[in-house]
Amino acid sequence: MNADPLAAHLCVNRYGDFTLTDAIRPALDVPVRPREGYRIEIFRDRTNRFRLPMLSAAVSSERLFDTFLALLEPLGDLVHVVLESSHGTGADRHTDLRRNQIDRPVLESHFCEFEDLLMNDGCTGIAVLGARRPIEVQFDEHKLLYVYAPDLRPFQRVLKKAGVRRRKSLALIAEAEHLHHSTDEREDQFKQLCLRVGVGDFDRVFSDESFS
Template structure:
């Protein structure tokens, strides 16, 4: 099925500072449609949630790298792993990365369905058993994978550790001990590359549909999450 699915599909660009610098400037509608319908880059298959820039500043690929996140409130540096995986293996990897968090977790649903462009809303659910959460996530696998306006964060504030499955369908892991996550990544055949670039590091396009918006509402109801 193509990336553009009639009038119900909505797309918007992100990750570019000005319209003048957009790689999509001046291209024809046919060129745009052909670009958006390309999902495979070598052995890497994208979900329907996102597409790279027209000039392919970053070519999607599998792998992971270490980074550091600086908390603006505490000014503390937190070790981070960022990972990218091909669509066929992505969701199972996400599910397995939740195991190091423990048996009971908190969940944050991140959505830009109703938010202004560039913003998003966070919806919280505290203390849910991990097996129950996994079962619910599998029920909504298709929309979680392919909705470019939805992300999920699962965390254990008592450890503390966190796994994000963001709107770009990248996996981001936070914590002072990242070895358990590294072991899961290795078990899934994903290897470290310090030169790896992610789709968020250049211009890119998000995509969603009205149907995905409705599915998100269903997921929110099933999880019993609350607004910020």
């Protein structure tokens, strides 16, 4: 691949009214043109014969982080959190690090402290689960938002307030060829976030001497 067209492509972060974070770019031929919106479908786990309503959303970067925090409110004040990392592994697989039962306001304060990492690192993702309700909100490494819940209406109201409209058809950047971006500094920041949140199995997964 010629480096000059690719370098120019990676500098493009705006498609119409939609602005990408630094974490992700579509492939050079832009197989999916990023746009804002959300769609609703049914998540099916055929192995366990499990079905659950699912919401998938793409939100322009200037409203993305605030929208993510607003989507956490319906989970209640006590939540579980999973920090997801694909640093050093390739984006096709990742490591999950979990912390059970943390106060949501405390967790949100940690997220705010590491906002730059969560927004702009293409190898960092988050899942927040209700401790008392079967609800999960994901802010994944593609900087897309996903919600799994029996009742999606509270989350639809959040998106409506943020100006994000429902679309019958919405292709997402993760569903076609794309490029992730991360740095060694971002990986170090992820480790700091893990320590701050207090996720389990941190020492087993990350053996960096500077964090021993």
